[in-house]
Amino acid sequence: MKKVLLLGLSVCLIIAFSTINGYAADVSKGLSIGAAGPFTGPAAAPGMEIFNSIKIAVDEKNAAGGIKGVKVKLVMGDDAGDAAQGVNVAEKFCADKTMYGVIGPPMSNVAEATLRMYAQCNLTCITTAASRPDLTEKGYHHFFRVNARDDAHGPAVGHFIAEDLKAKSVYVLNTKDTYSQGYADQVVATLKKLGVKKIWRDTIVASAKDYSSVLTRVKAKNPDVLVVGAKTAPDHAVMVRQMRELGIKAIYFGSEGAKDKKDFIQASEGAAEGAYLNHFAPDIYKIPEAAHYVKVYESKYGSLSGFGPPAYDATNILLNAMEKAAADGDITRKEVMKYMAQTKNYRGILGFPITFDKKGDLLGGATYIFKVVGGDFKLVKVAKGM
Amino acid sequence: MGKIRDWFSYLSHFVYAEKLESMDQILQQIPQQLINGVTVGGVYALIAIGYTMVYGILFMLNFAHGEVYMIGGFTGWWVLHLLTNSSGGLLLNGFIVIILMILFAMALTGALGMGIERFAYRPLRNAPRMNLLLSALGVTIVLRNLVLNLQGAKIRFFHTSALIPKSIQVFHIGGTVISFMRLLVIGVSIGLMAILTWFVKETKMGKAMRATAQDTEAATFMGIDVNRIILLTFLIGSALGGAAGALVGLLFTQVDYYVGYVAGLKGFTAAVLGGIGSIPGAMVGGFILGIVESLATTLISSTYKDVVSFIILILVLLIRPWGILGEKAPEKV
Numbered sequence: 230m231k232k233v234l235l236l237g238l239s240v241c242l243i244i245a246f247s248t249i250n251g252y253a254a255d256v257s258k259g260l261s262i263g264a265a266g267p268f269t270g271p272a273a274a275p276g277m278e279i280f281n282s283i284k285i286a287v288d289e290k291n292a293a294g295g296i297k298g299v300k301v302k303l304v305m306g307d308d309a310g311d312a313a314q315g316v317n318v319a320e321k322f323c324a325d326k327t328m329y330g331v332i333g334p335p336m337s338n339v340a341e342a343t344l345r346m347y348a349q350c351n352l353t354c355i356t357t358a359a360s361r362p363d364l365t366e367k368g369y370h371h372f373f374r375v376n377a378r379d380d381a382h383g384p385a386v387g388h389f390i391a392e393d394l395k396a397k398s399v400y401v402l403n404t405k406d407t408y409s410q411g412y413a414d415q416v417v418a419t420l421k422k423l424g425v426k427k428i429w430r431d432t433i434v435a436s437a438k439d440y441s442s443v444l445t446r447v448k449a450k451n452p453d454v455l456v457v458g459a460k461t462a463p464d465h466a467v468m469v470r471q472m473r474e475l476g477i478k479a480i481y482f483g484s485e486g487a488k489d490k491k492d493f494i495q496a497s498e499g500a501a502e503g504a505y506l507n508h509f510a511p512d513i514y515k516i517p518e519a520a521h522y523v524k525v526y527e528s529k530y531g532s533l534s535g536f537g538p539p540a541y542d543a544t545n546i547l548l549n550a551m552e553k554a555a556a557d558g559d560i561t562r563k564e565v566m567k568y569m570a571q572t573k574n575y576r577g578i579l580g581f582p583i584t585f586d587k588k589g590d591l592l593g594g595a596t597y598i599f600k601v602v603g604g605d606f607k608l609v610k611v612a613k614g615m
Numbered sequence: 616m617g618k619i620r621d622w623f624s625y626l627s628h629f630v631y632a633e634k635l636e637s638m639d640q641i642l643q644q645i646p647q648q649l650i651n652g653v654t655v656g657g658v659y660a661l662i663a664i665g666y667t668m669v670y671g672i673l674f675m676l677n678f679a680h681g682e683v684y685m686i687g688g689f690t691g692w693w694v695l696h697l698l699t700n701s702s703g704g705l706l707l708n709g710f711i712v713i714i715l716m717i718l719f720a721m722a723l724t725g726a727l728g729m730g731i732e733r734f735a736y737r738p739l740r741n742a743p744r745m746n747l748l749l750s751a752l753g754v755t756i757v758l759r760n761l762v763l764n765l766q767g768a769k770i771r772f773f774h775t776s777a778l779i780p781k782s783i784q785v786f787h788i789g790g791t792v793i794s795f796m797r798l799l800v801i802g803v804s805i806g807l808m809a810i811l812t813w814f815v816k817e818t819k820m821g822k823a824m825r826a827t828a829q830d831t832e833a834a835t836f837m838g839i840d841v842n843r844i845i846l847l848t849f850l851i852g853s854a855l856g857g858a859a860g861a862l863v864g865l866l867f868t869q870v871d872y873y874v875g876y877v878a879g880l881k882g883f884t885a886a887v888l889g890g891i892g893s894i895p896g897a898m899v900g901g902f903i904l905g906i907v908e909s910l911a912t913t914l915i916s917s918t919y920k921d922v923v924s925f926i927i928l929i930l931v932l933l934i935r936p937w938g939i940l941g942e943k944a945p946e947k948v
Contacts, residue, residue: 269768271871309768405918432918438867438874439655442912442920445647449640463770463869470868474785475647475792496868498776 254326256555260295261302262287262547263322265333265343265354267310271436271461272336274492275536279357280305282537283332285525286544296552304328308339310460315339316346323350329554329565330355330547332540336460337361337408340372347371351562353569355547357539358485360509361411365588371566373585375539375546376509377594379408383415385596385612386456386482386507390416391423393610394480394505396453398427402443402468403458404435412458412484427452435464441471448477455479462492462534466501469493473500485509489534494604504601505609511580511597512608513538519578542577549575641913646791648909654797654866656905657804661859662882663889663897664811665728665852671828671892672848675744678751679731681879682758683853686727687720687860688870689762692771694719695864699774709778713865717803720861721854728853729846737842755875762872770871773864800862807855808898814851815894824848828892856882884928890941899940903927 264283267276284303291300304325306318315334322328323346331347334340335358347354348369355373356364362380365372390396399420403413413430420428429450431443447455455477457468465487472481481504487493488508494501513519513533522541526533547565550572554564570589574582584592595613599606662684669677694716698706705712735750775796776784785794815821826834827844835841863878864870881904889900904924911923931938 269763271768271770271873273768431916434921436871436873437877438863438869441651442648442909443917445644445651445909446913446917448647449644463772466772467867467869474794476785476787492770492772496772498774498868 254560256297256299256558256560259302259327260299260329260551260555260560261304261325261327262544262551263304263306263318263325263328263331263333263352265306265308265315265318265322265331265339266335267339268305268307270309270311271463272310272486274462274489275358275486275534276310276335278530278534278537279333279335279540281530282522282526282540283544285522285529286541286548290545290548296548296555297558301548301551302327306331306333308334308336310336310339312338312342315343319343319346323347323352328352329551329560329562330569332357332543332547335359335536335540337364337411338406340364341407344369344372351566353547353550353562353566355543355569357543358509358536359408360485361407365590370570370589373569373572373589375543375579375583375591377591377596379411379415381594382485382507382509382596383412384419385598386412387416387419387423389505389507389598389610389612390454390456390482391420391425394454394482396425396480398450398452399425399454399456400429400431400447400450400452400479401456401458402431402433402440402447404460404464405432406435406460408460409458409484413456416456416458433459435459436461437464438467439471440468441475444468444472444475444477447472447479448475451477452479454482456482457487458484460484460486462487462489463496465506466493466496469504470497470500480505482506485535488536488599488606490532490605491534494601494606501601502604506599506601506606508535508597508599509594510535510539511595511611512599512606513578515608516578516580518576518580522578538578542575542579542583545577546572546575546583643790644913645910646789648913649906650791650793650797652906652909653902654800654905655908656902657801658859658863658866658878658901659881659885659904660898660901661804661807661855661862662878663885663901664808664894665856666883666886667889667891667894667897668848668852670886671894672824672831672845673736673740673747675736675747676751676883677731677736677852678748678879679735679754679758680852680856680882681875681877682755683724683728683731683875684856684860684878684882685762685870685872685875686758687724687857688864688874689766689771689860690720690723690857691716691861691864692773692870695773695775695778696771699777703774703777705777709780713778713799716865717858717861720857724857724860725850725854728849728856731853732846732849737845759872759875766872768872770869773868773870775865775868778865796866800866803858803862807858811851811855811894820844820847881924884924888928888931888938890938893938893940893942896938896940900938903939 287303308315308318330353337359340359360379362378401413403409465483469481483506485508487506550565550568553568554560573584586592598610600609665680698712735754739746823839885900885904886897889896908924911920
């Protein structure tokens with residue numbers, strides 16, 4: 230009796246697992262990819278730039294005949310930047326039997342919360358902005374990124390502030406979220422290592438719209454540089470505006486969320502002039518391979534801030550992997566994951582070749598440092614291999 | 616003095632690991648923090664008045680009030696946007712634009728407040744209080760999502776630098792900085808509160824309002840049209856909340872569909888702190904909350920800013936549950 234029960238149970242388990250992991254399906258049953266990210270909420274602007282760029286890549290693929298004659302469907306999964314909603318999106322995507330890969334989530338907190346879920350259903354994820362280091366340190370094989378990690382950005386920013394800006398005293402503020410906390414930790418650690426003696430820290434509340442009381446405190450310290458780790462450009466705009474209003478002379482250095490011309494430079498009405506910021510993508514306008522993409526994007530959706538190009542490349546890399554996996558007319562999620570990991574020296578529009586290391590991280594990612602000059606972003610330094 | 620200093624350094628040790636601030640550095644920040652605190656305090660007070668007036672008459676917490684504030688902010692933005700041409704110039708004198716922004720925000724939110732009372736609360740007036748509370752939460756959700764659907768989750772920016780001449784945008788007094796917008800917010804909020812105080816104390820309508828708050832039934836017997844008074848209460852409370860929304864837009868230059876949540880919470884805290892049901896209490900509570908928050912940033916840490924204000928609230932509720940200026944009223948039978 231016991232043996233029969235055990236046998237029955239294992240048969241059930243095998244069936245259950247094969248339905249979860251298998252999804253081995255004929256390509257003609259449909260192919261879709263998911264776009265997970267904040268398409269509403271405070272980070273909707275960069276989120277939509279990512280989504281639109283994914284859409285351009287998918288449309289181009291479909292216009293060229295799709296994969297084995299099957300048009301690829303793009304499914305939007307809005308998480309509003311909220312981890313709980315991200316989990317719902319992951320559930321939906323995992324359950325979608327025609328889905329073979331996900332672009333995103335671009336925010337570290339959401340990526341962290343959904344990591345295991347996507348791993349359990351073998352769904353390849355390729356993020357275009359989530360930079361928290363430990364996302365790729367947990368031994369999963371489904372998670373890839375085309376952007377550099379915080380532990381590349383943070384040290385690069387620290388070196389830039391200590392060596393290029395020659396700062397003697399630095400005040401570091403960050404919002405209390407996964408990304409900004411990690412960023413600020415890394416910057417502070419690097420500054421300490423480089424011998425900057427006067428370092429102060431404080432945390433702030435995201436989208437509070439009023440930072441004047443913490444800035445009053447910054448003013449009393451009179452630092453050379455104020456580093457602000459915050460995810461959204463409007464927060465950076467408020468910060469830089471109120472800082473100048475209070476008469477703080479320090480150089481402003483913002484994390485990559487600040488790279489948004491409308492929501493940072495224009496919203497601050499001149500206060501952002503002279504500010505620095507780091508970003509994981511180079512100035513897309515200077516790369517010849519990107520000219521076509523830029524033209525298509527701008528004619529449809531307006532100006533680019535920098536979150537779009539990596540998403541366009543990520544989508545093409547994913548589509549390439551799906552194409553290889555589907556070459557025999559049959560496709561599984563595990564195959565897609567396997568071909569994804571084999572990506573080598575992919576030359577897209579980012580100006581550097583993309584290869585993934587064993588953990589899914591970008592090999593040799595770089596940090597790009599921009600300065601706001603004349604109401605626009607100007608590339609001032611490329612920091613590689615930190 | 617020495618003792619206070621020891622206490623400060625003990626506190627700083629406790630809260631942050633970085634080097635502690637010298638007494639001079641702290642003292643130097645205090646005037647600036649007072650200005651920061653009074654400005655947001657004025658805004659909190661305006662919002663708190665709306666909570667307290669409604670509570671005084673209906674004994675209900677109008678949780679939709681935060682959303683009324685948010686809509687006031689959007690109305691202000693919309694007026695500014697309509698009066699700005701495509702190249703960023705203004706169609707009217709900047710000061711007139713500011714006045715129009717505030718007036719339109721007050722008019723629209725005042726009407727909105729009366730609408731909420733008429734359609735969401737009046738039908739439930741004789742129902743248990745819980746139903747009213749649920750209705751208020753429903754209105755909150757409707758208003759927030761209405762704005763979300765109409766204009767999306769985009770943050771709207773107030774381009775305020777063209778509104779006032781460069782020469783009077785910022786004033787320096789010693790090491791302390793005060794901007795024109797802060798003076799405006801302080802001035803308008805105190806002005807509105809003064810008018811309200813006069814209205815409630817001196818006019819016949821104000822007297823009727825106080826009578827209704829004291830005893831609705833007796834007021835009816837005295838020939839007061841209670842429905843009209845309640846509508847008037849919502850008109851005034853909501854218009855003040857709307858004015859607060861427009862003022863914050865001018866001051867902090869951003870509004871989005873979610874600002875009503877935190878603002879409502881702060882206004883409610885201020886109302887309870889001052890003694891819910893008492894108008895002077897709401898004013899005092901607002902300013903105290905604003906100042907405590909700002910000073911807490913300097914004395915403790917910005918990380919614990921909100922914690923400190925809620926600890927104060929809990930302390931007040933423990934020691935004086937009826938609030939700072941509230942009355943220890945016997946339960947109505």
